Amino acid sequence: MKQIKIFFIIIFLSLIFNFKVFAVDYSKQENWAINSYLQTNADYDVFYIYPTLFKSDKPATFDWSVEKDREKTKNFSNGQTNIFNRKKVRIFAPFVRQADIVSIIGEINSDFATDFDYNKGLTKYGIQDTADALTYYLKHYNNGKPYILFGDSQGSIDLLNAMKKVDLGENFLAAYLIGLPNAKYEKLTFKNIKPAQSRNDLGVIITFNTQNKNVENRHFLTPNAYVINPLNWRTDEKYASRFLNTTSKFYDYKTKKFSRKHFLTGAKVDKKNGILLVNLPENSIYDAHAIMGKGVFHATEVYLFSNAITKNAADRLKAYKELHKSDADKYLNCELGDLVGEDVVRLKNSKFNVDYHSEDFKEEQINNFVQRCLNEGVKTQYQIDCCVRQKMYPEK
Numbered sequence: 001m002k003q004i005k006i007f008f009i010i011i012f013l014s015l016i017f018n019f020k021v022f023a024v025d026y027s028k029q030e031n032w033a034i035n036s037y038l039q040t041n042a043d044y045d046v047f048y049i050y051p052t053l054f055k056s057d058k059p060a061t062f063d064w065s066v067e068k069d070r071e072k073t074k075n076f077s078n079g080q081t082n083i084f085n086r087k088k089v090r091i092f093a094p095f096v097r098q099a100d101i102v103s104i105i106g107e108i109n110s111d112f113a114t115d116f117d118y119n120k121g122l123t124k125y126g127i128q129d130t131a132d133a134l135t136y137y138l139k140h141y142n143n144g145k146p147y148i149l150f151g152d153s154q155g156s157i158d159l160l161n162a163m164k165k166v167d168l169g170e171n172f173l174a175a176y177l178i179g180l181p182n183a184k185y186e187k188l189t190f191k192n193i194k195p196a197q198s199r200n201d202l203g204v205i206i207t208f209n210t211q212n213k214n215v216e217n218r219h220f221l222t223p224n225a226y227v228i229n230p231l232n233w234r235t236d237e238k239y240a241s242r243f244l245n246t247t248s249k250f251y252d253y254k255t256k257k258f259s260r261k262h263f264l265t266g267a268k269v270d271k272k273n274g275i276l277l278v279n280l281p282e283n284s285i286y287d288a289h290a291i292m293g294k295g296v297f298h299a300t301e302v303y304l305f306s307n308a309i310t311k312n313a314a315d316r317l318k319a320y321k322e323l324h325k326s327d328a329d330k331y332l333n334c335e336l337g338d339l340v341g342e343d344v345v346r347l348k349n350s351k352f353n354v355d356y357h358s359e360d361f362k363e364e365q366i367n368n369f370v371q372r373c374l375n376e377g378v379k380t381q382y383q384i385d386c387c388v389r390q391k392m393y394p395e396k
Helices: 004-018 067-081 101-114 125-142 154-163 308-325 363-375 381-392
Strands: 030-035 044-051 089-096 148-153 170-178 204-206 250-251 256-259 269-271 276-279
Touching: 004 381, 044 067, 044 125, 044 154, 044 308, 067 089, 067 148, 089 125, 125 154, 148 154, 154 170, 170 308, 250 308, 363 381
Parallel strands: 044 089, 044 148, 148 170, 170 204
Antiparallel strands: 030 089, 250 256, 269 276
């Protein structure tokens, strides 16, 4: 009888607080705001999680079956990810059950006060969804392609915590966790992940919180927190001129169009306060008319440094390719055996014949082997044949 009472108490609390405990099925396209898996010829992938986009009069998690909220999130996700060249980058943006604005602010305040564990709050649902979607993406869509993680505000919180649950693989370039609150060094260092220290180190986390000197709401100040300057990619206090900030690309969510500002602002790391300091007016379009407080650029910092972010992703991709450019040299001598055979796998726009067959592997597995070999920079038909053979049978 006691167990039955406990069961109904749990059900009652779930209904009151809108706590959804089911796992999201990310094999269904309806659970993705953006999914570019059909796109070909992309240089790298972007896995993106959006910031807090809804409010509620009670603790609640985001429900994308509500049409207006679903469309708002798709629009916002397209706005932020369109800072990238969508012809050269694939975007993957899952819907996740984020906490409402009041709940997340409460949890952030608790984090500043006591180093709150987000996995124990309402945020845990968004974190788990992010981890599940990332796992699905890596298994079914990535195919060995270099990729970055990209989040803003609560999206950055979700990604940081999900990264600790998921094997990111050797093709992970960097995580751009913009507007991550309370970004202490020890929180950003785990497994083989560490905070970025330069413009092209790999397997790293990048974050900053942008404010001006007249800031009134000190909500995002974390003394001696990790900050990297997106204009010079330094963690010291050397000022970076506005002439390094070539283009700031702003998105209008009503017209769905971009406007551009050139050389808008320079920036400097303020170590004492743990912020990125800029010289921009408060209570203006740049701090979204003080939506987070005067002089707090939390709502617009993705756009303030949009070109710097996308250019840096390209720099880290270049560093990754340099690191792996010699990988194909090991595929210069092998026994091909019966590798080349009936038409099982065919990559579009490939300069190689990649029609491979093996009774030991499914088509999806062989396709993954082929993509990994292409990412390693094979230059000849013989190299890709040897490479796929070695992926299939590494012991031979």
